[in-house]
Amino acid sequence: MIQIAIAGSSDENPLEKAERKAREFARELRKYKDKVVLLTGGRGGIMKIVSKEFRKAGGIVIGILPERQEGNEFNTIRIKTGMDFAERSAIMINSADVLVVLGGGIGTMVEALMAYDYGIPLIIVTDTGYASDRLELLAKDDYFDHKRIVKVHFVNNPKDAVKLALEIRKTKKSAEI
Amino acid sequence: MIQIAIAGSSDENPLEKAERKAREFARELRKYKDKVVLLTGGRGGIMKIVSKEFRKAGGIVIGILPERQEGNEFNTIRIKTGMDFAERSAIMINSADVLVVLGGGIGTMVEALMAYDYGIPLIIVTDTGYASDRLELLAKDDYFDHKRIVKVHFVNNPKDAVKLALEIRKTKKSAEI
Amino acid sequence: MIQIAIAGSSDENPLEKAERKAREFARELRKYKDKVVLLTGGRGGIMKIVSKEFRKAGGIVIGILPERQEGNEFNTIRIKTGMDFAERSAIMINSADVLVVLGGGIGTMVEALMAYDYGIPLIIVTDTGYASDRLELLAKDDYFDHKRIVKVHFVNNPKDAVKLALEIRKTKKSAEI
Amino acid sequence: MIQIAIAGSSDENPLEKAERKAREFARELRKYKDKVVLLTGGRGGIMKIVSKEFRKAGGIVIGILPERQEGNEFNTIRIKTGMDFAERSAIMINSADVLVVLGGGIGTMVEALMAYDYGIPLIIVTDTGYASDRLELLAKDDYFDHKRIVKVHFVNNPKDAVKLALEIRKTKKSAEI
Numbered sequence: 178m179i180q181i182a183i184a185g186s187s188d189e190n191p192l193e194k195a196e197r198k199a200r201e202f203a204r205e206l207r208k209y210k211d212k213v214v215l216l217t218g219g220r221g222g223i224m225k226i227v228s229k230e231f232r233k234a235g236g237i238v239i240g241i242l243p244e245r246q247e248g249n250e251f252n253t254i255r256i257k258t259g260m261d262f263a264e265r266s267a268i269m270i271n272s273a274d275v276l277v278v279l280g281g282g283i284g285t286m287v288e289a290l291m292a293y294d295y296g297i298p299l300i301i302v303t304d305t306g307y308a309s310d311r312l313e314l315l316a317k318d319d320y321f322d323h324k325r326i327v328k329v330h331f332v333n334n335p336k337d338a339v340k341l342a343l344e345i346r347k348t349k350k351s352a353e354i
Numbered sequence: 355m356i357q358i359a360i361a362g363s364s365d366e367n368p369l370e371k372a373e374r375k376a377r378e379f380a381r382e383l384r385k386y387k388d389k390v391v392l393l394t395g396g397r398g399g400i401m402k403i404v405s406k407e408f409r410k411a412g413g414i415v416i417g418i419l420p421e422r423q424e425g426n427e428f429n430t431i432r433i434k435t436g437m438d439f440a441e442r443s444a445i446m447i448n449s450a451d452v453l454v455v456l457g458g459g460i461g462t463m464v465e466a467l468m469a470y471d472y473g474i475p476l477i478i479v480t481d482t483g484y485a486s487d488r489l490e491l492l493a494k495d496d497y498f499d500h501k502r503i504v505k506v507h508f509v510n511n512p513k514d515a516v517k518l519a520l521e522i523r524k525t526k527k528s529a530e531i
Numbered sequence: 532m533i534q535i536a537i538a539g540s541s542d543e544n545p546l547e548k549a550e551r552k553a554r555e556f557a558r559e560l561r562k563y564k565d566k567v568v569l570l571t572g573g574r575g576g577i578m579k580i581v582s583k584e585f586r587k588a589g590g591i592v593i594g595i596l597p598e599r600q601e602g603n604e605f606n607t608i609r610i611k612t613g614m615d616f617a618e619r620s621a622i623m624i625n626s627a628d629v630l631v632v633l634g635g636g637i638g639t640m641v642e643a644l645m646a647y648d649y650g651i652p653l654i655i656v657t658d659t660g661y662a663s664d665r666l667e668l669l670a671k672d673d674y675f676d677h678k679r680i681v682k683v684h685f686v687n688n689p690k691d692a693v694k695l696a697l698e699i700r701k702t703k704k705s706a707e708i
Numbered sequence: 709m710i711q712i713a714i715a716g717s718s719d720e721n722p723l724e725k726a727e728r729k730a731r732e733f734a735r736e737l738r739k740y741k742d743k744v745v746l747l748t749g750g751r752g753g754i755m756k757i758v759s760k761e762f763r764k765a766g767g768i769v770i771g772i773l774p775e776r777q778e779g780n781e782f783n784t785i786r787i788k789t790g791m792d793f794a795e796r797s798a799i800m801i802n803s804a805d806v807l808v809v810l811g812g813g814i815g816t817m818v819e820a821l822m823a824y825d826y827g828i829p830l831i832i833v834t835d836t837g838y839a840s841d842r843l844e845l846l847a848k849d850d851y852f853d854h855k856r857i858v859k860v861h862f863v864n865n866p867k868d869a870v871k872l873a874l875e876i877r878k879t880k881k882s883a884e885i
């Protein structure tokens with residue numbers, strides 16, 4: 178299975194633009210529900226919106242949760258890290274074959290930077306209204322620093338993010354069963 | 355989904371008795387593959403034997419891995435913790451609705467004691483030939499210490515372990531989808 | 532500096548025998564306060580008793596704490612792990628040049644087994660009244676399992692534990708300043 | 709003790725401007741060596757430069773290290789987290805009363821954003837030549853996101869960073885000994 182992680186605001190009522198883009202992303206992603214597993218931080222807001230759409234379509238959602246929280250009800254599987262929110266983010270990012278950023282505040286931005294730091298392919302959906310839009314200012318020529326670890330992809334259209342995610346993801350070996 | 359975790363030796367060639375009991379356990383467990391998710395440390399030995407049987411039957415196997423290891427090829431989903439083997443054990447145990455110990459050395463015993471410490475229902479299959487059999491000496495009246503956090507269940511028959519696991523597991527709330 | 536970690540009950544009123552042995556240990560250890568740093572889980576009970584004695588004598592106490600707890604007031608330095616109690620134990624044990632077990636319940640026993648698993652030299656003070664005394668039953672010929680990672684030293688006299696700790700500790704390189 | 713953490717490049721040969729500012733910072737900080745403990749990621753580059761100056765003056769340096777690395781030789785105390793570089797950063801930031809960013813790439817920027825996310829007072833020394841200088845573009849009106857968790861202080865002069873750090877640090881309770 179391809180492990181696609183998303184990062185997004187846990188605001189109970191996310192900004193309208195971000196919410197709309199998250200839904201478009203989820204509707205496109207669920208076409209691939211048989212070969213994709215969705216990883217999220219397991220909580221509310223954008224995470225819950227995408228998880229609901231993906232799960233309703235029959236997809237598997239893995240919530241990587243802080244402490245021993247249960248998170249939102251659309252998690253198929255719950256990984257309870259016992260750790261705080263930022264530490265658990267590191268586990269989600271480490272586990273991702275690709276990360277798609279769907280708009281959010283500081284937690285979302287920490288996850289975006291961690292992905293780059295770990296060398297995880299990274300796509301940032303822009304024009305969401307959230308602070309994560311400003312990551313485009315932070316990147317210089319599509320890289321966050323002089324080490325040029327992975328190219329950061331900024332896309333406006335969430336459907337393009339799905340297509341691109343499937344193209345640039347890291348591949349791993351599995352048994353043919 | 356019920357998240358059943360197993361602990362067992364990563365020895366490449368596990369002791370015969372332990373291996374036989376692990377297979378019996380797996381064959382019984384796979385009858386419940388539609389409502390059970392198997393959590394393991396993701397690596398070789400007993401973990402791989404049980405994962406192979408469960409996965410072949412169509413079950414979902416979650417490997418909770420140290421560092422960014424890929425682990426055995428029967429992991430459906432890989433959680434790469436970035437952490438060392440004992441720290442990643444804590445994440446597996448925290449995430450478990452019940453832990454079944456199938457015979458192993460120190461890593462297995464650490465996981466058994468962690469489960470008790472976290473209050474996770476715990477079943478120890480005995481007479482495997484491994485050091486984990488001696489946990490029965492450590493327990494006094496079925497509890498590891500004076501805090502009597504959870505009763506430790508020792509069973510000889512691995513099929514009984516499956517039945518008991520389904521009975522004593524922690525329950526959690528999920529959406530009906 | 533030699534980093535000596537201790538494990539012991541966080542019971543507010545520890546068993547009398549354990550408390551007496553902890554005090555004897557601390558009084559002996561503080562003779563070495565200029566070359567030893569004390570690592571503890573940072574909380575109450577046995578940890579606090581030893582920390583108080585060591586700190587009063589001018590020694591440095593490092594508390595490795597769960598979540599963002601402050602722990603007891605005798606911590607010179609606080610490492611706030613953001614993690615739960617068992618996960619933070621792994622960080623204390625990883626950081627130890629040697630672990631001395633002074634009597635405790637399940638948390639203490641998890642730390643003892645982790646030390647063996649990590650290959651950290653391990654001394655267990657026995658006859659404390661706590662469940663950790665039963666670790667002697669778990670060890671077979673002074674090893675917890677067939678991998679025989681490190682010899683487990685059981686000692687009755689806490690002063691002997693100090694002497695032995697200084698002998699068997701792991702050594703590491705530092706600048707001469 | 710006040711726990712001041714620094715973040716900076718681990719480049720073996722850091723940029724000249726960053727190196728010069730790091731030395732100025734260290735020389736000012738060591739005046740407070742009796743009430744300040746220095747926390748670093750324990751490794752090379754800027755971390756090593758500041759640690760050397762602080763340690764030579766008699767200060768205590770705590771290296772919060774990835775895996776079981778020993779790190780640079782100027783660590784007085786080594787916390788070996790068993791975790792990867794980004795996860796260990798979370799432990800350093802959680803433990804900090806204040807974080808001073810001295811110029812660096814992605815790892816440094818992750819630490820800066822984590823501090824804001826955890827609500828740890830944060831000072832960023834600018835004009836170092838490193839990508840962390842661009843964090844000023846990311847901040848809007850001195851906050852990284854709409855939650856306005858802590859004000860981000862940008863300062864050009866590293867001596868000012870020391871003074872400011874002592875002013876805005878979080879305070880914690882300790883025994884008077």
